[in-house]
Amino acid sequence: MEHNWDFATIFTNWRVYWVGLQGTLLMFGVTATLGMCGGLIIGILRYIRHPAAAWPARAFVEVFRNTPVLVQIIWFYYAFPILTGIETSPFVAAALGISLNTMAFSAEIYRAGIQSIDKGQWEAGKAIGMDFAQTMRRVILPVALKRVLPALTNRGIEVFKMSTLASVVAYVETLNQAKLIADLNYNPIESYTAVALIFFVVLYPVVQGTYALERVLNRSDR
Amino acid sequence: MEWNFAPVIVSLDLLLLGLVNTLKVTGLALSLGVPLGLILALSRLSRQRPVSMVSAFIIEFFRTTPPLVQLFWFFFAFPILFGINMTPFTAAVVTFSIQSSAFFAEIFRGGIQSIDHGQWEGAKAIGMTRNQSLRRVILPQAVKRMIPAFMERSIELLKTTTLVSTIAYADLMYQANDIAQRTFRPLEVYTVVALIYFVLIFGFSQLSIMVERRLAKSGEGTVG
Numbered sequence: 195m196e197h198n199w200d201f202a203t204i205f206t207n208w209r210v211y212w213v214g215l216q217g218t219l220l221m222f223g224v225t226a227t228l229g230m231c232g233g234l235i236i237g238i239l240r241y242i243r244h245p246a247a248a249w250p251a252r253a254f255v256e257v258f259r260n261t262p263v264l265v266q267i268i269w270f271y272y273a274f275p276i277l278t279g280i281e282t283s284p285f286v287a288a289a290l291g292i293s294l295n296t297m298a299f300s301a302e303i304y305r306a307g308i309q310s311i312d313k314g315q316w317e318a319g320k321a322i323g324m325d326f327a328q329t330m331r332r333v334i335l336p337v338a339l340k341r342v343l344p345a346l347t348n349r350g351i352e353v354f355k356m357s358t359l360a361s362v363v364a365y366v367e368t369l370n371q372a373k374l375i376a377d378l379n380y381n382p383i384e385s386y387t388a389v390a391l392i393f394f395v396v397l398y399p400v401v402q403g404t405y406a407l408e409r410v411l412n413r414s415d416r
Numbered sequence: 417m418e419w420n421f422a423p424v425i426v427s428l429d430l431l432l433l434g435l436v437n438t439l440k441v442t443g444l445a446l447s448l449g450v451p452l453g454l455i456l457a458l459s460r461l462s463r464q465r466p467v468s469m470v471s472a473f474i475i476e477f478f479r480t481t482p483p484l485v486q487l488f489w490f491f492f493a494f495p496i497l498f499g500i501n502m503t504p505f506t507a508a509v510v511t512f513s514i515q516s517s518a519f520f521a522e523i524f525r526g527g528i529q530s531i532d533h534g535q536w537e538g539a540k541a542i543g544m545t546r547n548q549s550l551r552r553v554i555l556p557q558a559v560k561r562m563i564p565a566f567m568e569r570s571i572e573l574l575k576t577t578t579l580v581s582t583i584a585y586a587d588l589m590y591q592a593n594d595i596a597q598r599t600f601r602p603l604e605v606y607t608v609v610a611l612i613y614f615v616l617i618f619g620f621s622q623l624s625i626m627v628e629r630r631l632a633k634s635g636e637g638t639v640g
Contacts (some may be wrong), residue, residue, distance in 0.1 A: 197496065256618060257614060259621075260613070260614050260617040260618040260621055261575075261610050261613045261614050261617065262575040262576075262578040262589075262617075263575070264578040264579060264581070264589060265578060265589065265606070265609060265613055266610070268589075268592075268593075269606045269607070269610055272596065272603075272606060273606040273607060276602065276603040277603055351480070355480075355481070355482035355483070356482070357482075358482040358484045358485055361484070369482070369484060369485055369488070372485075372488075376492065382488075382492035382493045382496065383492075383493040386485065386489040386492060386493045387489065387493060389485050389488075390477075390481045390485050390486070390489060393480060393481045393482055393485060394476075394477055394481055397480035397481075398476060398480055401476065401479070
């Protein structure tokens, strides 16, 4: 079938997309920050294997890694308010779901990074009189973080794509805005193609950047 | 707040039906996505630059765009563009096959590239063509190394299929939405569904960890 591509309505409505992209960026910023900072704490808790911390940390990671993000978002939107009496806005529900999921995934990345550090580093830290927290902060983490940087950036890319799931609970982000335009102008082809292109244009350079980063890190390790 | 699971238990057969549909989409997307991924990987490794560039573009495009956007595109835009009718089921299978094939392609590529170059030379030395060495020497070894990454990706795919509920395909998530709306019991319904997903995915994860351990013992590292 012949289709006359008409991107004119997309360009005249660029403000609608712009509002959506801002929503996407806000969601990404909040969830990536919360997820990766919280993940570091949980990752360390997973590493130290303290009896009081190990079990809850493991349960947290398993629950949020082994359930789909969409289920988590919907649960926080529809079920959580009934359970606690706290109303969750679309933003809060989506941010909770994506952040907790990201925390669980990045916790495992941090843990792997910390575990990959040679035992001798711990002993050296202890030998010059540092306690656990000091050794962790000054010796172990700087090296471990460098090692997990590629894995973390990959997670970040996943988080950015995950933000589209917030549209399911009607949070205003790029995909949600495209849906609006498609319904108003009857142009689903152009409006959804535009979203795909927006994500591609934003993420493609980032992905290329991670490849370059990996190469640089590989070289500096040797 | 009082928990009341009776409405969920009454609708258990509907949830089960949803679960079957979830597994159906996952299985089909997997069985189409893996061969497609191999084709994409081989063309990306091809020595003809146009072929390799086109497949690199396809892989990067489907890896960098959100699966939900792809699903909407294949469900709402694709049928108008090509005059084909798309049921939610076909749209889901098409989307997730292509989406996961892009990820599988990268796993294949990693696996193939991880095989020592001497293996290619050895195959060439005994007179095999490039295709023969790939099929008889390289792939058998590469695939074994790729198994853990494959399993991880398949679990991701299983989780991603929840998105089909947004285009009204009756998977487990969609059934949950439906039952929650009819019974006014979202707390119980969504909690039970989260549990079902957890049991399913946790089971697969444990299985893949077991397989990975066994492979590690037989002297094969992981790729991807």
